[in-house]
Amino acid sequence: MGGAWERGRILDGRYQLIEPLAKGGMGMVWRAEHISLRTPVAIKRLEPRRSGRADRLRFRREARTTARIRHPRVVEVMDYSGGPEPYLVLEYLRGETVGARMDRPRPMSRWTIVDLIDQCAEGLEVIHRAGVVHRDLKPENLFFCETGGGDQLKILDFGVAHDGRLSLVPPSPNTVVGTSVYLPPEVLAGEPQTHPRGDLWSLAVIAFECVTGVVPFAGTTPSDVYDSYVLQRAEPRLDDGLHLSASLLAFFERAFAKDVLLRPASPRLFAGAFRQAVAGATRWDRVRPRHSTAPPTKPHWPRSTCS
Ligand SMILES: Nc1ncnc2c1ncn2[C@@H]1O[C@H](COP(=O)(O)OP(=O)(O)O)[C@@H](O)[C@H]1O
Ligand SMILES: [Mg+2]
DSSP: OOOOOOTTOEETTTEEEEEEEEEOSSOEEEEEEETTTTEEEEEEEOOGGGOSHHHHHHHHHHHHHHHHOOOTTBOOEEEEEOSSSOEEEEEOOOEEEHHHHHHSSSOOOHHHHHHHHHHHHHHHHHHHHTTEEOOOOOGGGEEEEOOTTSOEEEEOOOTTOEETTTOOSOOOTTOOOSOGGGSOHHHHTTOSOOOTHHHHHHHHHHHHHHHHSSOSSOOSSHHHHHHHHHHTTTOOOBOTTOOOOHHHHHHHHHHTOSSGGGSOSSHHHHHHHHHHHHHTOSOOOOOSOTTOOSOOOOOBOOGGGOO
């Protein structure tokens, strides 16, 4: 064992830690340097308190699944160490997560949002074709990379992905993995089957949040969020003062169908329908910044006020 992870530490004679970048659910992500190549890399460490056998196996599955999907819209894995301190070496991304972008006061333009959804759908097509369901799509797991010619989106974090080729152990029916407000009702209800259109539900939550600044379904625990689906019959929470155009309401109504088969059939179709809905939107209101502390007003579905 090599002691604490701190700036300057060298891992396996190959990578030197430079600075912590972000703390996720599984551990810290560091900016580091590949010593002989002198290139930047990102190193995701499995937190020591999560280094029991099950977590280590899960972490190795994350590495293998991510490595299997090689595509410009998916973060690239460069190396994996399964030693006493497991870590994953990823291409280093410059830029910010979609979550960080949403936190800035200036809202994204409608065409930035359309582009984000298009790029995400492009990645999801490849992911789903590889027999993988991501299961944890959320703004913190999407990264806008700075490039010379416009932002390139990358999908991160296959930590709870379902990989049809690797999953030997079926997910436990009583365990809900992922972040509640982005999870589809079938996952919150503990259904054992993992459906790729679950990822499209999460993408719809992200699209809704980009457009309005609020998440469509409230709740802090899985059961709160599930209650909000059941009590509101899966209709998005719309606050007073937020009026979505009819084309967007129709899009979200379909994307938030409780029956998975009524949702858009593929990421590509999802993105096409979203683009059309945005093009048809006659008004574009954003109620308030993300994470605003203002309490939500009574949920309703103001069809009569749509324009
Ligand atoms: N390759 C990378 N380059 C730069 N930052 C990254 C990279 N991978 C992850 N991050 C940052 O670290 C955060 C956590 O990474 P993630 O893979 O989502 O871990 P967790 O499973 O712990 O959520 C991300 O939200 C992002 O801010
Ligand atoms: Mg994450």
